[in-house]
Amino acid sequence: MRTSACVLALSLAAAGPAIAQDHVHAQGAHGGLGTVVFPNSGKTAAQADFIRGVAHLHSFGYRDAAIAFRAAEKADPGFALAYWMEALTHRHPLWGQEDLPAARLALSPLGASSQARVARAKTPRERAWGGAIEALFAEGKEVDRARAFADSMRRIADSDPADLEASAFAALGLLGLGAQVGKGITADDAIRYAENVFAKNPKHPGAAHYLIHAFDNPVRAEQGLPFAREYAKIAPDAEHALHMPSHIFLQIGAWEDVVASNERAWAASRAWAKQNNLDNAVLDYHSLTWLQYAYLQQGRFRDARALIDTARTLMASGPANARYSLWDFWFQYASASGDWKSVSVADPLSVDEAPDAGAAFPLPDMVQAGVAAVSRGDSARAARILSLLKARRATAVPGSYSNNGYEMGVALIAGGIARLRGDQLGAIAFYSAGADIEAKGSPAGPPIIPPVLLPYGNLLIANRMHSEAVRAFERELLLRKNHSASLLGLARAHRAQGNPAAAMQAYRQLLENWKRADADYPPLREVKAGASSSPGIILN
Template structure:
């Protein structure tokens, strides 16, 4: 966005338009608003984190903005937005509704507190996202509201980016090219004028995240990692394009950088380095493709050690299973078994079915893929797969 446009928006909305620049290592965002001066820095930081899918840190930043200006509607909007993860089809509506209730008891009250017509449009769309109805219906109506917001404020790059993201959030039946290309078309319109906007680059990568369209995402992937090097997810996300094109050196480099950035952030909070995680799984896959088996084996062995420790703990909530050590180990060990023909080392502890059936299914799948044809080992693995499948993917009711 050029300086004259930023100044014009500032006059229209009676607020400064602070910008989070590359020095913050989150990309560049600018959002004219009615918040108090003390709320500007945390709000802009929260917005950049939100576009980078660093949701937990975004919520913290938006709460800092709330503390600086309790009547700043967009600070509460931001926290509620951090509980909606459209691409992953995840949403914590209860947390979002509690946050909104802290700002005002009803949608009308909350809307009346929004300082500008543009802010009212954002808050109104948010009320649709967390209003009545099931998630699928709310996602569809939210996308319709974001379309109206985008049409009303065509110069607002964040409205364009969030509208594109809302479209991706309507693909409940799985990725479909029509929806994803609609979103891409919106983002391509603003990409030339906003090449450093984290949402534009990030969501373009999601739009093109398949082997057919991956070449179209190369521009965004090359820009996004260096621009948002302070966001671990951004660094990892570039590898979604690289992996589709068989660029294994780049896949490895991106996920090493993502793990490094993630662990730097954890150390800054006084936390230990993360032993598992999505970027680690992709890193191991890159090593396997380059036949760097010693490096892959070392990471798998370390993850297995942590999985054994995890198994000994009481079962956690279902939300933890996707990113658990056991799930991470199962993913890496299975990919290794498929690529090398070497079965994973059996776990020495009982895996409780109620908490870990997806991981058990993955391990049985890897065993089946690595087993010799027409062998007792293969038949046993298929029996386990059949039994587990009924629990992991039950028949629709």
């Protein structure tokens, strides 16, 4: 068959010389998706849809990508790569989501078996791609399938570094594997592949996107800042590309940038849903939760609370969203504001059943419900949730991410119960154990399991352990840079310790965060006074 201008060029090392590549820009109904070069053996009629689908896939626009790949399949029913790429739209590795039956169904028109499907590829390189994707959706444990895909894509990319799509998907494969085995294990290799793509095609949507994910941790975030600044420019019509830069902005505490990114992303999500006549369940509540978190860091509590009403209205008028609920917005607001009573939201779980009923509840929901019970003074309910949490902890692998989450949750709730009972030393001991676990972590995004170091530091101040409190807040600020509540705690600890210069520095940094804060927010007076050269302040 004649190869099109988008022929899958650059064969494996043993397959002969490379075929010249032509640049194809992803445009169309969702233009502004970046520049993708993916030579292949498909018919010319299938190329625009196929390239558009790949561009959407790199920006995690899974629904639009699937539509584009199906259009490419219709234009060229024998175009094997289109089916394999459609299957990838049913796996969202960095979101912890996979619809394996849907992925296999997408592959079924191509052939009844993996061998039959791979045999339909028209070039050695396309057969290699097919083998990698077939391995991802074969039988077996998810971690083994993810490793097989990542290893296969690495081999394809290593055979020809000029094949930028292979490098891009190798980076994605490694990040997906990292989500299974630990991000730090695969991040350096993912960065290497993605940087190769970015250096040769700085308009590639996947390169900047995957580099942001790879650098999304407190230690390396500054290295991701150039890519965060570029990604929204590369793919301005991809809603996720508008949100993703805020992963880096949040890590460095650039709250104005976090707000700007997510206001744009949320508006784009609303427009996209309206344009496609979709219900509210598909809206990007992820961006909305990040926007609320940034508002809270800025002291904009009215704006943050208003988003609860926004979510309530949207969620009430359509099907439920599987990833987010009204509780997520309420808990984030209440834990930052201390207002646990003025807004009424249904609790996400019931703990009146047998202890093993807790197996059905997500870990964050259990911890949040326990923290809410403590904050409302309901020690009996908190104790029931603690029992469920301990039972779940007993089944977790020691040292694993989930086990650490259980340990932090137990520390938060047990410490809170001890505090309610007046056992200050007991509460300090629980919080201290949880804080040590938290300090070893590498958080990304707004915390779904509340920080332990924050209540630990505040409790240390209350017990006049000021040096220890300073250390607790400093540890939290290493994990969450420029975090407003931690800055407030640090300033208070320094002040109580008798270090007014250090207190003033913390207050001034916080005041910069709060330059748009609600004028009547009570701690604002304290912060303004502490940031000035005036010697006296009032601690609330």
